Amino acid sequence: MAEILYLVIPCYNEEAVLKETALRLYEKMQTLIQSGTISPHSRVMFVNDGSKDKTWEIISKLYQADPIFAGVNLTRNRGHQNALLAGLMTAKEHADIVISMDADLQDDIHAIDNMIAAYREGNDIVYGVRSSRKKDTFFKRFTAEGFYKFMRFLGVEIVFNHADYRLMSRRALEGLEEFDEVNLFLRGIVPLIGYPSATVTYERGKRFAGESKYPLKKMLSFAFDGITSFSIKPIRMILVLGLLLFLVSLVILVWGLVEKILGATVPGWTSLLFSIWLIGGIQLLCLGVIGEYIGKIYSETKRRPKYLIMETLLHDMEQNDGNTRQ
Ligand code: UDP
Numbered sequence: 001m002a003e004i005l006y007l008v009i010p011c012y013n014e015e016a017v018l019k020e021t022a023l024r025l026y027e028k029m030q031t032l033i034q035s036g037t038i039s040p041h042s043r044v045m046f047v048n049d050g051s052k053d054k055t056w057e058i059i060s061k062l063y064q065a066d067p068i069f070a071g072v073n074l075t076r077n078r079g080h081q082n083a084l085l086a087g088l089m090t091a092k093e094h095a096d097i098v099i100s101m102d103a104d105l106q107d108d109i110h111a112i113d114n115m116i117a118a119y120r121e122g123n124d125i126v127y128g129v130r131s132s133r134k135k136d137t138f139f140k141r142f143t144a145e146g147f148y149k150f151m152r153f154l155g156v157e158i159v160f161n162h163a164d165y166r167l168m169s170r171r172a173l174e175g176l177e178e179f180d181e182v183n184l185f186l187r188g189i190v191p192l193i194g195y196p197s198a199t200v201t202y203e204r205g206k207r208f209a210g211e212s213k214y215p216l217k218k219m220l221s222f223a224f225d226g227i228t229s230f231s232i233k234p235i236r237m238i239l240v241l242g243l244l245l246f247l248v249s250l251v252i253l254v255w256g257l258v259e260k261i262l263g264a265t266v267p268g269w270t271s272l273l274f275s276i277w278l279i280g281g282i283q284l285l286c287l288g289v290i291g292e293y294i295g296k297i298y299s300e301t302k303r304r305p306k307y308l309i310m311e312t313l314l315h316d317m318e319q320n321d322g323n324t325r326q
């Protein structure tokens with residue numbers, strides 16, 4: 001039986017790419033439908049993450065133009081991960097399988113065939129993994145690969161070079177729904193769901209228009225969120241650091257006493273100044289890391305909603321007459 005496939009695509013200020021993306025995805029979906037791979041009730045669902053440009057207008061027009069297009073409009077910008085989750089949770093109600101991807105089509109859409117094939121082989125989660133990062137800038141490649149390695153070092157189970165291009169079955173999405181943490185880092189959570197999984201490699205292209213919505217600042221904060229949401233190793237490292245410093249200070253104490261007994265009075269201004277700064281710096285650093293975790297606890301305890309949906313545009317399977325679902 002042909003499954004109902006929903007593509008979920010978060011969009012933030014994507015007016016420059018959206019039409020082209022829609023066109024390419026339309027063709028891809030038609031091919032898949034005509035070959036009987038997926039059901040004709042499959043959809044391409046765009047999630048507007050509080051864009052300030054014409055993104056939502058374009059999505060609404062697409063929805064009116066062809067029933068294959070659907071839209072979810074968030075009340076404001078909540079960030080890529082939350083927008084993606086809003087789309088996944090909406091799609092889950094209608095689809096058998098859902099594939100998430102970016103609006104700029106950096107992810108090769110032809111990997112969809114392999115993903116569906118892997119799903120049919122009994123995998124609930126299929127991770128899209130980049131075969132190379134040749135087209136990324138050196139800086140992006142270096143920081144991104146370093147990040148994956150660092151996450152692994154911290155003991156976080158994460159699929160190397162996999163971003164958010166992945167297929168999930170309905171029951172995997174139901175599993176995802178059970179994780180109600182506020183600090184969302186999907187590529188860390190998804191492996192925790194379990195179920196059989198597979199990977200599909202693809203070549204990642206360049207963003208064909210518009211600018212990256214992940215400037216350095218957002219990238220760093222995303223990486224930091226990922227680390228602190230999944231690992232308490234940094235806190236443990238502080239403990240080890242503290243212990244080491246304590247041992248060093250004992251050695252220094254002995255050394256100081258010996259020097260004093262020998263009568264060698266040291267005008268130790270430099271070393272004193274240096275150690276005050278060093279210890280002060282380390283203490284502030286450690287406090288900062290601890291503060292970061294307390295901040296996480298703070299936002300988790302408030303249980304604020306991760307997103308609010310203002311409007312959903314979807315031609316439903318039963319009512320193919322273009323009704324708007326609110
Ligand atoms: N995005 C979003 N909300 C944001 C930032 C980004 O929904 O606040 C979407 C964006 O529209 C795109 C995806 O997240 O579909 C990935 O963003 P981008 O391609 O700019 O990131 P990069 O590929 O440069 O890492």
Ligand code: MG
Nearest residue numbers: 102104106207
């Ligand atoms: Mg991109």
